[in-house]
Amino acid sequence: MNLFTTQAFQLSREGHLEALESSEWDIVILGAGVAGAAAAILAARSGFRTLLVDAKSFPREKVCGGCLNRRAQASLERLGVLKQLHQAGAIPITSLHLKIDKTSVVWNIPTLLSVRRSTLDTELVRTAIDSGTFFLDGVSGLVVPRADSNPPHERCRQVVLQNMSEPKGRRINLHAQCVLVADGLTRSSLRLESGWTSTVQPSSRIGVQRMVPASQFRPEGLRGSFPANQLQMIVSKDGYVGLSHTDGEFVDVAGAIDPKAISSNGGIAKTICRIIGDCKDGPLFAEKMGVEMKSLQADASEDWLATPALTRSSKRVASDRVFLLGDSIGYIEPFTGEGMSWALASAEAVMPLVSRAISSPWHEGLSQEWTTWVDSQRRQKQKTCWWISRQLRRLSVAAWTLRLCNSIYPIRAALIKKVTS
Ligand SMILES: Cc1cc2nc3c(=O)[nH]c(=O)nc-3n(C[C@H](O)[C@H](O)[C@H](O)COP(=O)(O)OP(=O)(O)OC[C@H]3O[C@@H](n4cnc5c(N)ncnc54)[C@H](O)[C@@H]3O)c2cc1C
Numbered sequence: 001m002n003l004f005t006t007q008a009f010q011l012s013r014e015g016h017l018e019a020l021e022s023s024e025w026d027i028v029i030l031g032a033g034v035a036g037a038a039a040a041i042l043a044a045r046s047g048f049r050t051l052l053v054d055a056k057s058f059p060r061e062k063v064c065g066g067c068l069n070r071r072a073q074a075s076l077e078r079l080g081v082l083k084q085l086h087q088a089g090a091i092p093i094t095s096l097h098l099k100i101d102k103t104s105v106v107w108n109i110p111t112l113l114s115v116r117r118s119t120l121d122t123e124l125v126r127t128a129i130d131s132g133t134f135f136l137d138g139v140s141g142l143v144v145p146r147a148d149s150n151p152p153h154e155r156c157r158q159v160v161l162q163n164m165s166e167p168k169g170r171r172i173n174l175h176a177q178c179v180l181v182a183d184g185l186t187r188s189s190l191r192l193e194s195g196w197t198s199t200v201q202p203s204s205r206i207g208v209q210r211m212v213p214a215s216q217f218r219p220e221g222l223r224g225s226f227p228a229n230q231l232q233m234i235v236s237k238d239g240y241v242g243l244s245h246t247d248g249e250f251v252d253v254a255g256a257i258d259p260k261a262i263s264s265n266g267g268i269a270k271t272i273c274r275i276i277g278d279c280k281d282g283p284l285f286a287e288k289m290g291v292e293m294k295s296l297q298a299d300a301s302e303d304w305l306a307t308p309a310l311t312r313s314s315k316r317v318a319s320d321r322v323f324l325l326g327d328s329i330g331y332i333e334p335f336t337g338e339g340m341s342w343a344l345a346s347a348e349a350v351m352p353l354v355s356r357a358i359s360s361p362w363h364e365g366l367s368q369e370w371t372t373w374v375d376s377q378r379r380q381k382q383k384t385c386w387w388i389s390r391q392l393r394r395l396s397v398a399a400w401t402l403r404l405c406n407s408i409y410p411i412r413a414a415l416i417k418k419v420t421s
Contacts, residue, residue: 020161021172025051026358028159028176030141030189033062033117035326035343036182037124041079042351043180044132048358051176052133055140055164055188058125059118062184063209063305064339065242065254066120067093067231068113069420072341075348084123089247090115093231100235100392103399105406110420112231114244116211116252138165141189143179143322148192155361157321177358180350182325182343185308196316198330204309205239205333208268209254217251235392236275238265256310256333268304311389313378318370321362323350329374333389342377349373388419 027043029036032054040052056062068076068090076082093112098105129135144158156175163169183189190196217226226232232243239257246252257271265271313330317323326343353366391398405412 020051020174023174024156025049025174025176027051027178027180027354028141028174029053029180029182030143030159031055031181031183031326031328032058032125032128032135032137033121033182033184033326033343034124034340035328035347036180037121037128038075038079038344038347039180039182039325039350040128040133040135041081041124041131042347043354044128046351046355048354050128050133051136051174052125052128053136053139053141053161055183056137057165058137059122061209061211061305062117062121063207063254063307064117064252065209065244066115066117066246066252067242067244068115068120069338069341070110072344073113075341075344078348079124079127079344081120081123081127084127085113085115085120085247088115088119088123090119091228091245091247093229093244095227095230096233097226097230098233098235098402100402101395101399103402103406105402106230107406107412107416109231109416112420114231114246114252116246116248116250119247136161138163140164141183142191143181143189143193144173145193146320177321178354179322180325180354181322181328182347184327185310185312185331187314187324187328190322193322195319196314198312198314200309201311204311205256206259206262207254207256207307207310208272208304209252209306210304211246211250212253214245214249214251234276235395235398237395238271238275240392241272241275259309268306316367317374318353318367320367321357323353323357323370325350330378345377346374 026048027039027050029040029043029050029052032040032052036052036054040050043050068085073082076085091114093114094108096107096109098107125135139161142160142162144160146157156177157179158173158175159179160171160173162171181187181189187196187198226243226245228245234241234243238261239255241253241255241257244252253272255272255275257268257275261271261274262268265274310331310333314324314328317329325346327339329346331339350370353370357366391401405415
């Protein structure tokens with residue numbers, strides 16, 4: 001089935017968004033990244049009338065290293081999407097080459113799966129549609145505050161949709177018994193509602209990413225590229241960069257970098273090349289990997305995708321028929337690749353609360369239950385990410401810790417387990 005010939009998609013493309021005007025939905029999900037699309041699959045399978053919208057036209061890339069850890073793979077298997085990713089050419093990654101300053105190690109790791117976000121998110125959305133979800137892309141959503149809602153519905157929230165493909169795209173209103181906000185770091189769909197502000201860490205890095213054709217990593221005269229099953233991570237004072245082969249003969253180059261370094265180095269591409277070149281034997285390392293530094297450097301900053309500041313958190317995570325999922329809840333720099341497994345886990349965990357919100361009048365106990373679940377996850381999972389991201393800012397300490405982990409097997413094994421499971 002072709003995702004882009006679905007009825008819902010044609011409605012938006014042909015400018016007939018108004019066909020949905022004033023319609024009532026059990027669940028409207030704003031954002032079709034991993035959290036939103038996974039929630040749509042589960043909601044539609046539970047028999048709920050579900051509408052999923054995304055502001056971007058699909059398929060689209062987004063800033064991500066694209067490596068699925070074991071927890072994420074298990075979620076995707078439960079959703080019935082993992083097999084399609086293997087069929088689409090997702091690449092198993094079994095070792096990590098980590099360089100911090102003058103220290104370099106190669107470790108075997110439990111298998112990660114490297115996949116482009118355009119592939120992963122399209123497969124998730126396709127499965128959501130097959131499960132009965134209506135999907136609109138190129139359409140942004142906005143939750144309307146209760147006071148502005150006309151007419152106010154006790155048992156519903158009002159959402160405004162806007163077609164992004166037209167300069168002053170037409171807006172329509174609809175109602176949903178439950179709204180899932182899965183719009184990532186920007187949280188643009190809650191901008192009219194008060195009380196949802198995120199606390200952004202002032203020294204936060206930003207995320208950047210570019211898909212580079214794998215052919216650029218095999219310049220003539222060099223034999224092969226870096227091994228397809230090896231994730232490269234390079235840490236410098238300006239931030240860190242990960243490189244992994246991925247489906248479709250691409251290399252995903254993604255990094256978390258200091259925005260000040262981008263201005264002082266003259267752009268994103270130059271900063272990425274500098275991070276790679278600055279580490280021990282940088283140019284030689286780049287040559288061994290087969291990185292065509294000149295071609296990477298030639299990219300204009302516009303060729304790179306970028307995020308706002310990464311490290312942030314939201315105190316409120318649910319209120320009055322609205323639940324937050326995935327990155328919209330909060331995020332910590334991505335070194336450990338926690339993000340997608342967290343987003344998928346949040347989609348699975350919210351469903352029982354959504355069912356209760358639809359079947360009975362709203363009560364604040366539902367917000368509290370979601371806050372309790374989110375807090376317990378933050379404590380368990382995000383603590384490690386937080387600790388690692390702090391360590392990596394002090395290069396000499398990080399390099400020393402790396403040497404220690406490398407020489408003492410139980411510490412190394414414990415760290416690898418924490419980071420990859
Ligand atoms: C540099 C970097 C590398 C990373 N590497 C990894 C990795 O290797 N492994 C891993 O597991 N995680 C990684 N992550 C984290 C991962 O990318 C995120 O945690 C994950 O994408 C979160 O998913 P999400 O569904 O919550 O949000 P997103 O994937 O960001 O999806 C949000 C969606 O909402 C849409 N949207 C926004 N506003 C609106 C609106 N108003 N209406 C409708 N739609 C809207 C957007 O277009 C987008 O499609 C990395 C992150 C960064 C920055």
